[in-house]
Amino acid sequence: xxxxLPLFCxxxxxxxxxxxxSGLDQLNGCWRIDKAVSPSGEEKQFKSSVDxxxxxxxxxxxxxxxxxxxxxxxxxxxxxxxxxxxxxxxxKCIITYSKQKEIWQEEITALTADKLxxxxxxxxxxxxxxxxx
Numbered sequence: 001x002x003x004x005l006p007l008f009c010x011x012x013x014x015x016x017x018x019x020x021x022s023g024l025d026q027l028n029g030c031w032r033i034d035k036a037v038s039p040s041g042e043e044k045q046f047k048s049s050v051d052x053x054x055x056x057x058x059x060x061x062x063x064x065x066x067x068x069x070x071x072x073x074x075x076x077x078x079x080x081x082x083x084x085x086x087x088x089x090x091x092k093c094i095i096t097y098s099k100q101k102e103i104w105q106e107e108i109t110a111l112t113a114d115k116l117x118x119x120x121x122x123x124x125x126x127x128x129x130x131x132x133x
Contacts, residue, residue: 019093019108024086026113027055030067030075030131039123052131060086064097069133 030052036044054067054077065081084097086108093108095118109125110117116128 019111021060021088023111024057024060024093026111027057027062027108027116030054030069031116031128032131034127034129037125037127053128057086062086069131 031054032052033046033049035046051066051068052075054065054075056063061083062085063081063083065077067075067077070076082097082099084095087094087096093111095106095108097104097106105121106126107119108116109119114130116130118126118128120126
């Protein structure tokens with residue numbers, strides 16, 4: 001019985017997300033993708049990518065768009081964006097995107113001031129760092 005309680009506590013800790021509603025404001029801003037890792041462990045690096053993903057969150061609603069940094073510390077982008085909502089379901093932080101008739105989801109598995117990790121429905125994990133001009 002002494003072993004069961006600590007193992008149960010570790011299981012509970014391992015199953016909860018480290019993303020909390022109070023920390024979601026860290027999502028705001030520009031993020032540069034570093035790599036993607038498939039469920040089989042195959043890794044794709046994005047070191048030469050010049051686009052950044054811009055997130056703007058207000059409460060649990062926001063937009064995401066692609067931007068291209070320019071030399072004068074400005075960004076070039078279109079008016080095209082994808083609206084999203086965030087919900088906490090089954091101890092997971094889920095982003096639901098909706099554009100025209102298409103709906104898809106990603107799970108925020110990690111979020112700090114300078115790191116973001118998103119997992120898509122296929123199980124591919126995308127690693128981002130906060131963009132610094």
